[in-house]
Amino acid sequence: EAGVTQFPSHSVIEKGQTVTLRCDPISGHDNLYWYRRVMGKEIKFLLHFVKESKQDESGMPNNRFLAERTGGTYSTLKVQPAELEDSGVYFCASSRDLRGGYTFGSGTRLTVV
Amino acid sequence: GQQLNQSPQSMFIQEGEDVSMNCTSSSIFNTWLWYKQDPGEGPVLLIALYKAGELTSNGRLTAQFGITRKDSFLNISASIPSDVGIYFCAGFYNQGGKLIFGQGTELSVKP
Numbered sequence A: 001e002a003g004v005t006q007f008p009s010h011s012v013i014e015k016g017q018t019v020t021l022r023c024d025p026i027s028g029h030d031n032l033y034w035y036r037r038v039m040g041k042e043i044k045f046l047l048h049f050v051k052e053s054k055q056d057e058s059g060m061p062n063n064r065f066l067a068e069r070t071g072g073t074y075s076t077l078k079v080q081p082a083e084l085e086d087s088g089v090y091f092c093a094s095s096r097d098l099r100g101g102y103t104f105g106s107g108t109r110l111t112v113v
Numbered sequence B: 001g002q003q004l005n006q007s008p009q010s011m012f013i014q015e016g017e018d019v020s021m022n023c024t025s026s027s028i029f030n031t032w033l034w035y036k037q038d039p040g041e042g043p044v045l046l047i048a049l050y051k052a053g054e055l056t057s058n059g060r061l062t063a064q065f066g067i068t069r070k071d072s073f074l075n076i077s078a079s080i081p082s083d084v085g086i087y088f089c090a091g092f093y094n095q096g097g098k099l100i101f102g103q104g105t106e107l108s109v110k111p
Helices: none
Strands: A005-007 A010-013 A019-024 A031-037 A043-050 A053-056 A065-068 A075-079 A088-095 A108-112 B004-007 B010-014 B019-025 B031-037 B044-049 B055-058 B061-065 B071-076 B085-092 B099-101 B105-110
Touching: A005 A088, A010 A019, A019 A088, A019 A108, A031 A075, A031 B099, A043 A065, A043 B099, A075 A088, B004 B085, B010 B019, B019 B085, B031 B061, B031 B071, B044 B055, B044 B061, B044 B071, B071 B085
Parallel strands: A010 A108, B010 B105
Antiparallel strands: A005 A019, A019 A075, A031 A043, A031 A088, A043 A053, A065 A075, A088 A108, B004 B019, B019 B071, B031 B044, B031 B085, B055 B061, B061 B071, B085 B099, B085 B105
């Protein structure tokens, strides 16, 4: 089966601009997650979708971050306006159930300058 | 909130040596997972542990779920150059989907 796909792989934007990250989960996986790793730190949970519904968005840093999953397929994560501290690698993951580990995408490396 | 303390932060070893890394937490976890991240890739699941005391192997990798449910270790035997990468422990705190990750152990293997 195809893996989790993320676009773009890299993005460099200026402070104050808007960036939209996209994630295509594995087909049939109802659970979709967004995580972020800031340089050298742990990978931190942002939010969890079950189909098109937000199950848990407790990790979203602030209201500059907006995640959507229309139709329960792919998801987008928009950062508007971007700040320097938003730089990091954003990972998307999907799973069929909640018991086992997820499958992660390769990530989007976001650099805000 | 829940936090995993992973050590060591980095390791530089010679090919053929054994490696050990561990994670501890002040909270009880129901599931422990070990992931490896290669450069430019996302984390890939290596081993999943579901029961306290469980010892599981995957090739040269062995991991254990601590009996107190607050710790786990990962051992790699006879390391090879392709073992290079960042290893993360992670745990499910409850039945929800949210994973808590450790800070990662960066492994370098000298041929």
